Amino acid sequence: TRSYAITLLPGDGIGPEVISVAKNVLLLAGAIEGIEFNFHEMPVGGAALDLTGVPLPGETLSAAQQSDAVLLGAIGGYKWDNNEKHLKPETGLLQLREGLKVFANLRPATVLPQLVDASTLKKEVAEGVDLMVVRELTGGIYFGKPRGFSTNQNGEEIGLNTEVYSISEIDRIARVAFETARKRRGKLCSVDKANVLEASMLWRKRVMAIALEYPDVELTHMYVDNAAMQLVRNPKQFDTIVTNNIFGDILSDEASMITGSIGMLPSASLGEKAWTGPGLFEPIHGSAPDIAGQDKANPLATVLSAAMLLKYGLGEADAAERIEAAVLHTLDRGFRTGDIYSDGNKLVGCKEMGEEVLKAV
Amino acid sequence: TRSYAITLLPGDGIGPEVISVAKNVLLLAGAIEGIEFNFHEMPVGGAALDLTGVPLPGETLSAAQQSDAVLLGAIGGYKWDNNEKHLKPETGLLQLREGLKVFANLRPATVLPQLVDASTLKKEVAEGVDLMVVRELTGGIYFGKPRGFSTNQNGEEIGLNTEVYSISEIDRIARVAFETARKRRGKLCSVDKANVLEASMLWRKRVMAIALEYPDVELTHMYVDNAAMQLVRNPKQFDTIVTNNIFGDILSDEASMITGSIGMLPSASLGEKAWTGPGLFEPIHGSAPDIAGQDKANPLATVLSAAMLLKYGLGEADAAERIEAAVLHTLDRGFRTGDIYSDGNKLVGCKEMGEEVLKAV
Ligand SMILES: CC(C)[C@H](C(=O)O)[C@@H](O)C(=O)O
Ligand SMILES: CC(C)[C@H](C(=O)O)[C@@H](O)C(=O)O
Numbered sequence: 001t002r003s004y005a006i007t008l009l010p011g012d013g014i015g016p017e018v019i020s021v022a023k024n025v026l027l028l029a030g031a032i033e034g035i036e037f038n039f040h041e042m043p044v045g046g047a048a049l050d051l052t053g054v055p056l057p058g059e060t061l062s063a064a065q066q067s068d069a070v071l072l073g074a075i076g077g078y079k080w081d082n083n084e085k086h087l088k089p090e091t092g093l094l095q096l097r098e099g100l101k102v103f104a105n106l107r108p109a110t111v112l113p114q115l116v117d118a119s120t121l122k123k124e125v126a127e128g129v130d131l132m133v134v135r136e137l138t139g140g141i142y143f144g145k146p147r148g149f150s151t152n153q154n155g156e157e158i159g160l161n162t163e164v165y166s167i168s169e170i171d172r173i174a175r176v177a178f179e180t181a182r183k184r185r186g187k188l189c190s191v192d193k194a195n196v197l198e199a200s201m202l203w204r205k206r207v208m209a210i211a212l213e214y215p216d217v218e219l220t221h222m223y224v225d226n227a228a229m230q231l232v233r234n235p236k237q238f239d240t241i242v243t244n245n246i247f248g249d250i251l252s253d254e255a256s257m258i259t260g261s262i263g264m265l266p267s268a269s270l271g272e273k274a275w276t277g278p279g280l281f282e283p284i285h286g287s288a289p290d291i292a293g294q295d296k297a298n299p300l301a302t303v304l305s306a307a308m309l310l311k312y313g314l315g316e317a318d319a320a321e322r323i324e325a326a327v328l329h330t331l332d333r334g335f336r337t338g339d340i341y342s343d344g345n346k347l348v349g350c351k352e353m354g355e356e357v358l359k360a361v
Numbered sequence: 362t363r364s365y366a367i368t369l370l371p372g373d374g375i376g377p378e379v380i381s382v383a384k385n386v387l388l389l390a391g392a393i394e395g396i397e398f399n400f401h402e403m404p405v406g407g408a409a410l411d412l413t414g415v416p417l418p419g420e421t422l423s424a425a426q427q428s429d430a431v432l433l434g435a436i437g438g439y440k441w442d443n444n445e446k447h448l449k450p451e452t453g454l455l456q457l458r459e460g461l462k463v464f465a466n467l468r469p470a471t472v473l474p475q476l477v478d479a480s481t482l483k484k485e486v487a488e489g490v491d492l493m494v495v496r497e498l499t500g501g502i503y504f505g506k507p508r509g510f511s512t513n514q515n516g517e518e519i520g521l522n523t524e525v526y527s528i529s530e531i532d533r534i535a536r537v538a539f540e541t542a543r544k545r546r547g548k549l550c551s552v553d554k555a556n557v558l559e560a561s562m563l564w565r566k567r568v569m570a571i572a573l574e575y576p577d578v579e580l581t582h583m584y585v586d587n588a589a590m591q592l593v594r595n596p597k598q599f600d601t602i603v604t605n606n607i608f609g610d611i612l613s614d615e616a617s618m619i620t621g622s623i624g625m626l627p628s629a630s631l632g633e634k635a636w637t638g639p640g641l642f643e644p645i646h647g648s649a650p651d652i653a654g655q656d657k658a659n660p661l662a663t664v665l666s667a668a669m670l671l672k673y674g675l676g677e678a679d680a681a682e683r684i685e686a687a688v689l690h691t692l693d694r695g696f697r698t699g700d701i702y703s704d705g706n707k708l709v710g711c712k713e714m715g716e717e718v719l720k721a722v
Contacts, residue, residue, distance in 0.1 A: 076556070090556040120486045120593055141502075141524060141558065148559050152527055159563030160525040163502060166517045193607070195437070195451040197502065198509050202520030228611045229618035232593065233481055246554070250589045250611060257590035286587075 003036040004068040004314055007278070009060070009096075012046040012089060013287025014297035014350075015073025021299035021354030022071060022306040025323060028361050029310075033319040040067065044096065045075035045089035045287075055092025061099045069278045069313035070100065071306060074287035097137050102269035102280050103169070104176040105137040105248065106312070109235075109255035109265060114331040118340050119260030121232075126258065131238040132184060133255055134177040135248025137269055139169045140199075142245045163199045165244065170206040172272065177242035178214040187239035189220045191227045191247055203244065224251070231255055256284055263298030263339040266305035268312045281309040295349035298337040300327055303357055326360035333360075364397040365429040365675055368639070370421070370457075373407040373450060374648025375658035375711075376434025382660035382715030383432060383667040386684060389722050390671075394680040401428065405457065406436035406450035406648075416453025422460045430639045430674035431461065432667060435648035458498055463630035463641045464530070465537040466498040466609065467673070470596075470616035470626060475692040479701050480621030482593075487619065492599040493545060494616055495538040496609025498630055500530045501560075503606045524560045526605065531567040533633065538603035539575040548600035550581045552588045552608055564605065585612070592616055617645055624659030624700040627666035629673045640674040642666040656710035659698040661688055664718055687721035694721075 008023060010016040023039060030037050042060040043051050051057075064070045076089045085091060111119060111129040119126035144162030152158050174190075181188040190207045192200035204221055211219045222230065224247045230237060231251065235258050243251060256262045262285050269280040283301030291297060304327060311320035335356045336345040348356065369384060371377040384400060391398050403421040404412050412418075425431045437450045446452060472480060472490040480487035505523030513519050535551075542549040551568045553561035565582055572580045583591065585608045591598060592612065596619050604612060617623045623646050630641040644662030652658060665688060672681035696717045697706040709717065 125481045156527045158527045159560040164521040166519045199520040225614040228615040232618040249586045253586040254589040257593040
């Protein structure tokens with residue numbers, strides 16, 4: 001049996017509930033496929049703030065760094081919203097991404113046939129959508145310096161951030177995107193604001209340069225405002241999208257909502273191929289503090305994140321496919337949490353959904 | 362009779378066609394309401410580049426500054442896409458906004474009952490949407506310094522922009538937004554990324570401070586990624602949205618596409634109340650180079666921008682309402698350009714649409 005050390009970071013809100021389901025699914029799928037897991041549960045985000053006073057304790061980061069893969073629930077909540085920057089739960093997440101050097105964030109947005117009605121888009125627009133956003137995750141305006149508060153020439157207070165990309169940062173995310181597109185339908189759309197921003201002009205120039213290494217992938221460019229429109233007008237035109245940290249934050253959330261089932265969508269954050277550190281896997285939904293602890297959360301995004309962990313993080317494709325098939329089978333049998341419920345199906349809570357997936361595994 | 366000097370900036374692509382229609386509509390509505398217009402047509406964008414070598418000639422800017430209002434068609438085209446930054450058509454538009462000091466960009470997104478089918482959103486989600494994005498237009502990452510290309514500590518090339526807001530810049534756009542919300546349904550949603558960016562933290566702090574002057578307006582805050590989702594999930598929840606330059610660029614385009622009729626949507630860009638310079642009025646659609654010169658463009662966004670010019674720019678509310686009513690009446694009679702065409706209506710070109718609006722004026 002192969003054995004892996006997995007760091008579980010339940011985090012805040014519905015995080016603990018969905019992580020608990022995903023852990024059981026991993027255990028069972030692993031047992032069947034001959035994989036053993038050693039789980040270490042560590043605090044992060046608001047939970048860590050309450051416990052230790054910081055959003056990413058050193059112990060959590062080093063446990064994560066030393067493990068084979070990291071599975072995160074969700075982070076944040078009203079309680080900590082007015083904290084200073086270094087004491088925000090979100091800062092813990094950013095430190096974790098930085099500390100794990102996971103610069104490539106893969107966010108699929110797929111409309112499952114079973115859930116096409118959950119989209120607010122017309123059926124003919126939503127059905128068949130299957131796109132992947134490759135978001136740069138450890139650079140750009142999220143991390144650029146200088147940043148902070150200062151005074152301008154008029155002695156007035158200013159708030160300031162820096163959007164900055166270097167050639168090597170762009171090149172490595174572009175390569176991940178081209179590789180991803182190559183394994184999908186061979187189409188890559190790079191999104192920028194190169195008609196206004198110099199950081200985007202360099203982005204576009206380098207993406208075009210890297211394209212020469214991937215003659216089999218069809219590359220197009222789109223301005224971010226237009227991309228936000230095209231996702232609504234005709235999301236099926238997209239296969240793989242690559243973009244910077246902040247545009248990726250916005251567009252991947254928009255794309256996920258277009259599927260209508262954000263409670264279903266996983267994500268993977270990966271480092272350099274040469275880097276032996278673990279990947280970070282998390283549902284793209286937030287901590288949903290308003291339904292936390294009520295057994296209402298949809299655990300499937302986290303379960304599918306666990307499948308991505310197996311596939312992208314550990315190279316265990318069979319176990320990953322077993323989990324994905326179990327999720328589809330559970331949907332086929334009509335089980336639905338509240339967020340994806342429609343008439344004629346069976347409304348279940350987070351735990352019961354987990355049990356049904358276990359049966360199907 | 363009142364007399365006004367109007368600078369017309371047809372610009373590129375379909376710009377000349379739609380401006381020509383709007384000019385005729387202004388002339389007729391003005392004649393009926395006792396208003397005289399002196400039009401000065403000046404080059405801007407790609408048209409100006411071809412003619413003078415710069416995207417905003419000094420003569421164009423000073424003519425615009427000296428007039429009572431400026432009506433712009435559209436800017437940009439493939440031909441100039443690879444120009445250097447200072448020779449891009451878009452740079453002319455940014456210089457124009459800066460030169461006219463129009464820091465407040467009002468972008469309505471309304472789903473007209475006549476056009477609800479044009480939206481890719483389900484009817485029950487789209488119908489009744491009526492929101493206004495108030496976008497900061499002369500600050501933030503579009504104008505922030507330092508910007509450009511440079512080398513980092515590793516000797517690597519970087520592209521860099523600065524997102525920066527001062528207190529006075531935030532305060533004045535916040536006031537415009539609160540005033541706008543007060544005249545609408547009294548709800549203002551401020552969109553930022555205050556969980557990550559210091560520029561957004563200052564934004565949120567100042568919007569909350571200005572809110573004290575407007576106790577009758579209900580203020581909420583939303584992160585930009587969530588706003589991009591909520592516009593798809595339930596756009597009716599929004600009344601007035603206020604946000605920075607780049608988020609406003611993205612979200613207003615997304616909101617416009619949600620209406621399904623981007624060819625219908627006008628915008629107004631205004632300066633300080635105390636400032637006597639003119640406002641800038643333009644459709645929110647682009648220059649559509651692929652259909653330029655083919656008499657296929659929808660002129661209604663520009664006609665409605667002319668109505669905004671009358672209302673917000675000149676205080677001529679009666680003439681503005683006459684034009685708005687004429688547009689609705691023309692739609693009621695079933696006239697549609699290709700972009701908003703649906704079965705059972707009459708397909709017309711740009712010119713014929715203009716003639717029908719003239720009849721209705
Ligand atoms: C919580 C926040 C810092 C984070 C981000 O902006 O990256 C989240 O929105 C996400 O997309 O994972
Ligand atoms: C053409 C471009 C510079 C412009 C912008 O980004 O402001 C346009 O997208 C707009 O929204 O008016």
